Amino acid sequence: MTDAAARTNERNQIFRDLFSGKTPKRVPISNPATQDFAIQHAGLDLAECQWDLTKLEPVYDKFCQDFYTDTYPGGSIRIPSHYQILGSTPIVMSSSGFMQHPDVVGMLAEEYDQFIASPYDCIVETILPRLYTGFNGEPGKVAMTLAKAMRAQSDDLAYLGAIRGKMNAKYGFATMIGALTEAPFDFMADFLRSFKGISGDVRRYPDKVAAACEAVLPLMIKKGTLPNPSMLGYTFIPLHMAPYLRDKDFATLYWPTFKKLVETLASMGQNVQLFVEQDWMRYLDYLYELPENTIMRFEYGDAKVIKEKLGKKHIISGLYPVTLLQTGTKQQCVDKAKELLDILAPGGRYWWQADKSIIHLEASGPVVENLKAVLDYVHENGTY
Amino acid sequence: MIDLQLLTQAVGDLDENTILTMINDFVATNPSGEDAQKVVFACQQGMAIVGELFEKNEYYVGDLIFAGELLSKTIDLLKPVLSSVATQKFGSIVIGTVAGDLHDIGKNIFGSMAEAAGFDVYDLGIDVSPSAFVEKVKEVKPQIVGMSGVLTLAIDSMKNTVDALNEAGLRDSVKIIIGGNPVNEDACKQIGADAFTTNAAEGLKTCQGWVK
Amino acid sequence: MDSKYYVTWEEYLAEHPELEGKPQQAIAPKIEKYEDAMFTFIMDLLL
Incomplete structure (x- = not known):
């Protein structure tokens, strides 16, 4: 067995232990920097590299070489080609070369009944043509546009997958698979009703919002299902709208279908990782109710309180503030990592990740050195 | 004349139906620009209540967004009767x-x-x-x-x-x-x-x- | 999932009598794979 293969085995065992509630031999680490960061770190043009993926292999090689991580640092990525072919409005590349999501309305308030009757029909017939210009026009053209887009995405994903395979073989990362889905309420908000739209809907037609969440739940379960639940990996669910809701709207509109989603996935034998965005401190008692060993990566909150309330049942992650890497000294950055280790590692169930992804790199700034120092520190000192 | 206190409270409560009914009824009376100004001011006071409830963690960001939408709807309804006076800007x-x-x-x-x-x-x-x-x-x-x-x-x-x-x-x-x-x-x-x-x-x- | 844009293998088979007597154990996974690939593609456009 090569050294890299042995490292993969060791890391896979660490994550298997972690996900099943056993205390692993050390605290695993995922580099919070992304492909966008890696391209800038290599000194290349962000937009060009996202179109010409052949440029990415040396980018990833340098990225993996320079920053310690136990998992492959190329998480969920939006590649521009198929969005461009489809005439996307909800996902576009900004002037800086980052793929971003402006607030859009894919579904009108008067279309709730249509959506509730058949969510997938409504998505195909009404919502996609509103958000993606390529879904409009002559049927033949639409069919060809869709075919081109799917082929482009399939090629891009295959290419990125090949790079990932090479890096795993060279650096011995844990080999994890993932599926992406959303809480039904967040799905209704993000691309369908918009932040503004859903904020009015929860007051104007709460019954319809609740019915739409129920109607779309089977799609969200299907979308979050792994090819095989016994494989090492997890369903990733980024959580969005809950902190912006009143407690009673959360309790009646957000929580019920979200809880069913996580419970269903867990009952299929899958791990679930929540990205708990923004401030969920007032909802910790709800989160406690989720199935044992749900992975919760927090963006915000008091680490002590989170550990105390959730740390014996669930797997805690996140909370490391990436803005500190921009503004702090190396010592301050390392001290913060130590502080979180001291609070979160005892007793197990801790995975080192940061509070958010790092996508932007200011060449003259301290982020590269600070990030390296923190990752190395946790690698060397990450005992439970 | 419109009950300004009631209007302020309705804005504070984000009670859309009450607000729109009151404003529509008010506009239908063909009011003076000065009276319309008073209505705008009452709405602004209602927004101050919204802000206070937000600070007390009774309202959240979703409520602020809805409040903003209600306010711009209200101002749109009032515009025809407001145009006769120069609106005061801060x-x-x-x-x-x-x-x-x-x-x-x-x-x-x-x-x-x-x-x-x-x-x-x-x-x-x-x-x-x-x-x-x-x-x-x-x-x-x-x-x-x-x-x-x-x-x-x-x-x-x-x-x-x-x-x-x-x-x-x-x-x-x-x-x-x-x-x-x-x-x-x-x-x-x-x-x-x-x-x-x-x-x-x-x-x-x-x-x-x-x-x- | 009740939709005219998502067809299960059983539904597909009922609509395609020409597959009678063909190696269905080899055909079914293929048809299902692309049905699911389209579903994932479509849903990813809204995530």
Whole structure:
């Protein structure tokens, strides 16, 4: 067995232990920097590299070489080609070369009944043509546009997958698979009703919002299902709208279908990782109710309180503030990592990740050195 | 005559049906511009209640967005009867999401609340270059510039925008407030802004303090 | 999932009598794979 293969085995065992509630031999680490960061770190043009993926292999090689991580640092990525072919409005590349999501309305308030009757029909017939210009026009053209887009995405994903395979073989990362889905309420908000739209809907037609969440739940379960639940990996669910809701709207509109989603996935034998965005401190008692060993990566909150309330049942992650890497000294950055280790590692169930992804790199700034120092520190000192 | 106290309370409660019924009935009486001004003022007081409830954690951001929407609906209904008098403005603000960033939810909440509070708001939209900020400041001479962003790269863009205002000799003519997920005191200093906020209601208070 | 844009293998088979007597154990996974690939593609456009 090569050294890299042995490292993969060791890391896979660490994550298997972690996900099943056993205390692993050390605290695993995922580099919070992304492909966008890696391209800038290599000194290349962000937009060009996202179109010409052949440029990415040396980018990833340098990225993996320079920053310690136990998992492959190329998480969920939006590649521009198929969005461009489809005439996307909800996902576009900004002037800086980052793929971003402006607030859009894919579904009108008067279309709730249509959506509730058949969510997938409504998505195909009404919502996609509103958000993606390529879904409009002559049927033949639409069919060809869709075919081109799917082929482009399939090629891009295959290419990125090949790079990932090479890096795993060279650096011995844990080999994890993932599926992406959303809480039904967040799905209704993000691309369908918009932040503004859903904020009015929860007051104007709460019954319809609740019915739409129920109607779309089977799609969200299907979308979050792994090819095989016994494989090492997890369903990733980024959580969005809950902190912006009143407690009673959360309790009646957000929580019920979200809880069913996580419970269903867990009952299929899958791990679930929540990205708990923004401030969920007032909802910790709800989160406690989720199935044992749900992975919760927090963006915000008091680490002590989170550990105390959730740390014996669930797997805690996140909370490391990436803005500190921009503004702090190396010592301050390392001290913060130590502080979180001291609070979160005892007793197990801790995975080192940061509070958010790092996508932007200011060449003259301290982020590269600070990030390296923190990752190395946790690698060397990450005992439970 | 419309019950202004009741209207203020309805705005505070975000009771859409009551507000719209009252405003529609009021407009139907063909009121004077002065009376319409009083109605606008009552609505603004209602918004102050919304802000207080937000600070007390009874309302959340979703409620602020809904409040902003209700207010702009109300102002639209009142416009025909308001046009006979010059509307009193507290000051003017140029806002935008800075270069490289397309996130506008926070900016829009702040913009609609500032408008409801009586500011003239010039919204430059998203992915706004430093030069676009400079041009608009030259044109409308606002008291305040508000820069918004969600990505960490927004910090650099905000700094570039302040630098551009400096170079154009405009920095001292305006107060600058920055808002959004990545801003904090350190970032504020580094950028050279006058204030920062992650909370639209608080940001509005800061701006109101500046133009008093 | 009740939709005219998502067809299960059983539904597909009922609509395609020409597959009678063909190696269905080899055909079914293929048809299902692309049905699911389209579903994932479509849903990813809204995530």
